[in-house]
Amino acid sequence: MADFVQKTVNKTAVRDLAAPIASVTSFNNLVQSVIDDNPFGCVGYTGAGGEAVAPVVRNREHYTAKVNFVNETTGKRVGTVSLQSPTIAAFNANAAAVMGNAALATAMGGEAERDFARETYYAQLRCHDPSGDDYYVTFTRKTVRISSYQDDTIRTAVETWADAIPALG
Template sequence: MGDFVQQSITKTAVRELASPIADIAAFNNLVSGVISGNPWGCTAYDVAGVPQAPVAKSREGYTARIEYENAEAKVVGSVTARAPTVAAFNAAVTAIAADTALATAIGGDAIHVSDEDSFSATLKCHDANGEIYYVAFGREQVRVTSYSDDAILATIETWADTKPELA
């Protein structure tokens, strides 16, 4: 009977942020900046003859929390909305806050509690050494997964140290 033979060693590293990323605009600027600026020096590649970007979103999700307060400023209800994009998140917050029928049904005024929002975006990156790894941004942490070369983490860490929102 054959044995399993280890082929590679992949690693995961997590940076817990000192404070959550302020809001969806700051989060979007951070993630979009990585995609457009490619600060980690990722390289384009092909999969079955189809060109792939050096850095691309592989997953994203955004959740908003709306609470309803009565005349005494007591929370009488809440709604959460999960959206697939930043634009959909912003549209959902606007639509829910403007929904007077829902506010009447719940019995309070809609208030977007942005401190309770959550954001996540995972980037798929192709390193110059051929490795594909992932960087998952959350509001409270950044996770680097599926890498084996420690130079990848060192590059990301050096970049992250220049971003105040990732302190």
């Protein structure tokens, strides 16, 4: 019987943020700045189908809006709605639709209020290192994660960049 032989050493590192990223706009600006500015020195390449692949791309993302329904008389929460959306545009549209839905508010027995503090944002970027390896930088409101990297210089590059971003302190 053949043994499994380790071929690579993939690592993961996580930075817990001192404070959650304040808004979906701030979150998106941060993620988009990594894509636009390429602070980790990633390189583009030609994919399997011959298409050009950018150095840094959004690999996956989702955003979750939270809406509480509060009884106006008692001030107590009588219901909640959680809306996971694939994009920020859908996140904003879905939250607005629930906030403006009078029939839902009536059915819940309360007035709709956004629960911004409990909303979540998630965006995973795929980065193509000059060595040829792909690794991931994943942002949430509370963490930044580097995963599937082998060379510690990748972690150092991401860490150096994050140290210079006040929101990631």
